[in-house]
Amino acid sequence: MDFSIQITGFVALYIFMLAAFAGWVIIGHVPAILHTPLMSGSNFVHGIVVVGGMYVLLNASTVQQQAIGFFAVLLGAGNAAGGYAVTGRMLAMFQTSGHKTEHAKRGHAKHRRPKAV
Amino acid sequence: MTMTSIAQLTIGATDLAAALLFLYGLKRMSSPVTAPSGIFVAGIGMLVAVLASFFYVFDVSAAAKPHLIVNVGLGVLALAVGGGFAWWGGKKVAMTAMPQMVALYNGMGGGAAGAIAAVELFGTKAPGIAQLVVTLLGALIGAISLSGSLIAWAKLEGVIKKPLRMRGQQYFNIVVLLGTLAVAGYLIYVTTGPSSQLLPTPQLIYLFFGCALVYGILMTLPIGGADMPVVISIYNAATGLAVGLEGFVLANPALMIAGMVVGAAGTLLTLLMARAMNRSVSNVLFTNFGGAPKHKPSHIKGELKPTAAADAGIFMRYAKSVIIVPGYGLAAAQGQQKLYEFVKLLRAAGVSVKFAVHPVAGRMPGQMDVLLAEAGVPYDLIFQLDDINDEFKTTDVALVIGANDVVNPAARSDKSSPIFGMPILNADQAKQVYVVKRGQGKGYADIVNPLFYADNCNMVYGDAAAVLTMMIEAVRGLGAKAAA
Numbered sequence: 001m002d003f004s005i006q007i008t009g010f011v012a013l014y015i016f017m018l019a020a021f022a023g024w025v026i027i028g029h030v031p032a033i034l035h036t037p038l039m040s041g042s043n044f045v046h047g048i049v050v051v052g053g054m055y056v057l058l059n060a061s062t063v064q065q066q067a068i069g070f071f072a073v074l075l076g077a078g079n080a081a082g083g084y085a086v087t088g089r090m091l092a093m094f095q096t097s098g099h100k101t102e103h104a105k106r107g108h109a110k111h112r113r114p115k116a117v
Numbered sequence: 118m119t120m121t122s123i124a125q126l127t128i129g130a131t132d133l134a135a136a137l138l139f140l141y142g143l144k145r146m147s148s149p150v151t152a153p154s155g156i157f158v159a160g161i162g163m164l165v166a167v168l169a170s171f172f173y174v175f176d177v178s179a180a181a182k183p184h185l186i187v188n189v190g191l192g193v194l195a196l197a198v199g200g201g202f203a204w205w206g207g208k209k210v211a212m213t214a215m216p217q218m219v220a221l222y223n224g225m226g227g228g229a230a231g232a233i234a235a236v237e238l239f240g241t242k243a244p245g246i247a248q249l250v251v252t253l254l255g256a257l258i259g260a261i262s263l264s265g266s267l268i269a270w271a272k273l274e275g276v277i278k279k280p281l282r283m284r285g286q287q288y289f290n291i292v293v294l295l296g297t298l299a300v301a302g303y304l305i306y307v308t309t310g311p312s313s314q315l316l317p318t319p320q321l322i323y324l325f326f327g328c329a330l331v332y333g334i335l336m337t338l339p340i341g342g343a344d345m346p347v348v349i350s351i352y353n354a355a356t357g358l359a360v361g362l363e364g365f366v367l368a369n370p371a372l373m374i375a376g377m378v379v380g381a382a383g384t385l386l387t388l389l390m391a392r393a394m395n396r397s398v399s400n401v402l403f404t405n406f407g408g409a410p411k412h413k414p415s416h417i418k419g420e421l422k423p424t425a426a427a428d429a430g431i432f433m434r435y436a437k438s439v440i441i442v443p444g445y446g447l448a449a450a451q452g453q454q455k456l457y458e459f460v461k462l463l464r465a466a467g468v469s470v471k472f473a474v475h476p477v478a479g480r481m482p483g484q485m486d487v488l489l490a491e492a493g494v495p496y497d498l499i500f501q502l503d504d505i506n507d508e509f510k511t512t513d514v515a516l517v518i519g520a521n522d523v524v525n526p527a528a529r530s531d532k533s534s535p536i537f538g539m540p541i542l543n544a545d546q547a548k549q550v551y552v553v554k555r556g557q558g559k560g561y562a563d564i565v566n567p568l569f570y571a572d573n574c575n576m577v578y579g580d581a582a583a584v585l586t587m588m589i590e591a592v593r594g595l596g597a598k599a600a601a
Contacts, residue, residue: 005129009247030147032483032501033149033474037152041156042383046376049360052360056232057188057192065240068232068235071232073196075228078200086210088156091155092153093490
């Protein structure tokens, strides 16, 4: 069976259009308090470029391609890992009165039901 | 099923899941209540996508087969080194240095997108013209984002102290950009059309990347440090776009979706930030704001009235309501913890205390919220400009700590002021204003603040952390006397 992905002209444009719209709507009414964390969070999301780097590196057949591919994965991994670390630290701080940092630090918010928003 | 189809199926399915988790994670990140789990959700998406990318080994081109073991080794090494260093840096860096870290990581993403484009360009496959145009466009945006973000990092880190400007710089920048585009156009021409070329293709590719990187540097150098947040946000959107375009080149929908979502979200965030500063994006990029000729304070009456920190602290202890306006000076002095300690004392004494945070307080919109949250200040005490601005009129004391431009009444009244029209916190309307400041100098935007000369305003000079310590001691001293 063939599961390879082919994306041509208009299909690509449809994907781009819908993704752009989704991004616009998701960020729509975000409070200013979250501007910096969200910028950092979206910075993390484009760290997915590391997967593209892996693809070109694994398909490299010359030393030049290997070197540039290595560079791509190196930078992409930095983008993803650093973006996660920084965003996680920023967001772990959002808590309301009466809730101590214990839960917030772990990144699991489901146990916390803050009163005020 | 062959190993190849299993690999394709695995990668296809995990990338689909990753795209979904990114969208869901970003959605959760856009509300303070669910935000911490949002990044966790997106993180899972990233982790599975990276792990699944090793399945590419079953689906490589014939030419790459002999190099596979070396390539896998390089991949693991690059992931470990790049990821490890960035993770360590992200965990270790001080909260005040967050903006430049975001810039740095963003630049790395742009560089990765550019590098992918370079591999494709140097590759042996003959690309179609659409493929080539998209590759070059992604490479251009990625390379500009890389060098531009590095300059932004250097400016925020203090490596580059002043905006570097020269006469006719805008025109020079345009020439460089046009030159880059011309190289790209020529590259497309020689690659797709039958022609005798002046330069061999590899040299052209180097020239193209060189020009793009230089343009990113030139574009960012003249912009003042105060505007860097908006610039980083622009580059963040740009990197997203570059990643999306390279995703198309690699026929990877996860990259396309994640990149384009960030491109759109980043663009919107940029507009929101610029609006919070009452500036347009082109104004930020092209008008060289900050470090401009000094504004003459000729019409300001009154004088600066210094007062002792202890007196100010005691005055607030007996006030009914206090609104605190924190600024970058507080963060620079690492005074957040002390501030919250002081606030707890005031609250214990029955004083109503609120924090008023301007959208651009600190060095990046929302950064002050993060810094206060880090010190343990509950975010239901933190109010945004629109929600609290009417309360200053009925408040006893406004305590301005290390903030300047965001409380400058000239933005309301003085048409000649460079920040005229910027929404400000009406701290001047409180019955008494205390301004904690390191010295008599001007704010980051270098504009004189008439508030400091107003009758109801006293200056408390000193490092924010030291001043707050004195205030705490003074209020504690009262408590001890009252108990005795």
